[in-house]
């Protein structure tokens with residue numbers, strides 16, 4: 001059974017990107033957050049993306065491995081990702097599609113330099129034919145995705161998880177999975193999303209998974 005995560009070129013690209021993230025993220029995140037705190041009034045999404053344009057903020061390796069297994073085991077064919085950054089999570093998802101016979105992955109990112117670099121990483125990993133990167137705001141770029149989406153990863157700015165999910169709802173296939181990353185990082189911002197997918201008699205069946213900075217796994221049952 002092939003596993004691209006354990007062979008080249010994917011393994012080497014992931015090792016290199018995680019090493020870069022470990023070095024760069026601590027240098028970038030703290031000053032950017034301090035600057036954000038100094039400002040009066042909320043930052044808009046693009047401004048924050050610009051301040052964090054060098055930060056990877058990737059899913060943990062364990063979360064990446066779980067994403068790979070979920071996509072591969074469910075034999076997903078159409079995957080959507082909100083929040084590409086430099087493409088680490090995308091590589092896990094696209095490798096799973098490749099190893100289970102192919103598919104398409106649409107991912108979206110606000111910051112143009114990240115889009116350019118992510119495309120280079122997908123080419124190096126041999127995954128360009130699976131991944132389409134859409135530059136811009138997910139609320140626009142994901143408007144016209146094809147129906148029968150069977151897997152969604154939400155990993156952009158946390159306040160947008162709910163509107164992005166609602167935008168995608170008409171395109172979800174019955175039984176599709178929606179994974180929200182980092183749910184323990186900003187609980188107050190994520191409350192509307194979590195209430196929405198966990199409410200009684202909703203079309204979602206959802207469970208919180210204590211991994212990384214907290215995952216929420218929801219299944220669309222309608």
Ligand SMILES: C[S@@+](CC[C@H](N)C(=O)[O-])C[C@H]1O[C@@H](n2cnc3c(N)ncnc32)[C@H](O)[C@@H]1O
Nearest residue numbers: 049057058059083085088089109110137138156
């Ligand atoms: C946590 S990082 C994503 C990490 C990535 N999933 C990984 O594991 O490598 C969040 C990314 O979402 C992007 N982003 C934030 N708001 C966005 C929006 N409205 N549309 C598209 N991308 C957005 C940010 O620029 C940032 O690069």
